[in-house]
Amino acid sequence: MARTGRPREFDRQAALEAALTLFWKQGYEPTSLSQLKEVMGGISPTSFYAAFGSKEQLFEEVVELYRSTEGRVADVLFDEETSPRSAIERCLRQSAKMQTDPSHPLGCLIVSGASNCGSTADQVVELLRTVRKKNHEALRGQIRRAVAIGDLPDNTDIDGLTEMFGTFLVGISTAARDGAKSSDLDRSVDHIMRFWVEA
């Protein structure tokens, strides 16, 4: 690793995970450097900027960490080996379960991590929006595939169905933060999938 120079005295990975938890709970803008430095092991501002560049760069790194861990619940939307119906259903169920899990903050970092932001945080807002749009397009891809392989009729309203699932998916974050029960959310997935009888 570090070939030369004074070795780092804090655990960079642990600090990153602590930052994830704080950003997840509070969102990007209201999370201050003071809070970050504190949860990241009480590091000094110099250490913070040397290791992470800036608050914004840290957040970008945090988003990557989130996507590669808890955020993986959305990956199944990109899976073309599962049936479309099953891919969507699993995404919704796993998202609902993950976002109500009390072992970490409630809701979704991608949806709620930068929802109220001033103009100084435009880049961060766009970063998260880009991730959401990718998920939305993956959702649309699954619906399209379902029509293509005959799991849904040819005259299916692809955009309308995509919007139904997509709107429900992003709604889970607010619902979870408002205290929705995991079991209620799971059964709500039963209902939203109910019209779709697998071929």
Next chain:
Amino acid sequence: MARTGRPREFDRQAALEAALTLFWKQGYEPTSLSQLKEVMGGISPTSFYAAFGSKEQLFEEVVELYRSTEGRVADVLFDEETSPRSAIERCLRQSAKMQTDPSHPLGCLIVSGASNCGSTADQVVELLRTVRKKNHEALRGQIRRAVAIGDLPDNTDIDGLTEMFGTFLVGISTAARDGAKSSDLDRSVDHIMRFWVEA
């Protein structure tokens, strides 16, 4: 009105409406006093605090204004003279239409107005959450009523259905802010209502 003293030189109602637009667009915390004073007619800090008390009190007044105007789309959830199915459907359709209307900011002030907030804004977060919970309970009331009058079967999963509609409803705000088309959202309401064939 003002019986005595120097008369106000700015239009209080117009200032309140301008504040609503700004809060709606940016959210509570990232909206600064400087921005508010500017859009509210370029008033001075003294005039601001004399007329509205504080940023937080202004926001509370703004929420009341919103609820009595654009926010009325949720009122139908409290209407027991409409059929339950129709009440829910109208709420969803009107919310989707209103929140994508380009004549004002996108999304919903109640859902997105204070989603990322620091601990100094706890009261504001709770205020909006309380409104959302009331709407959620009204939704549950409509489902309950549907079962009671036989529009839905006796063994209906009331909490699961409530969560499905409630999660979709709060999702509209994020969907609208992400650029969802009004027509797609309207058709997504077709789909989410589809399982429910009015008696």
Next chain:
DNA sequence: CTACTTATGTATCGATTGATACGGAAGTAC
């Protein structure tokens, strides 16, 4: 040892935050 590299701690930067102090201006009441 010296040279170099990297991390650390303290002290502080300019800008902005929400909120006030204070004096004066503009109206009504008598």
Next chain:
DNA sequence: GTACTTCCGTATCAATCGATACATAAGTAG
């Protein structure tokens, strides 16, 4: 007219924001 009330404008408050300067400590390379 004077007294009283309400509002306005300027100047400014302490606190906090994200970010840096500067000197020093702790390691490797030769």
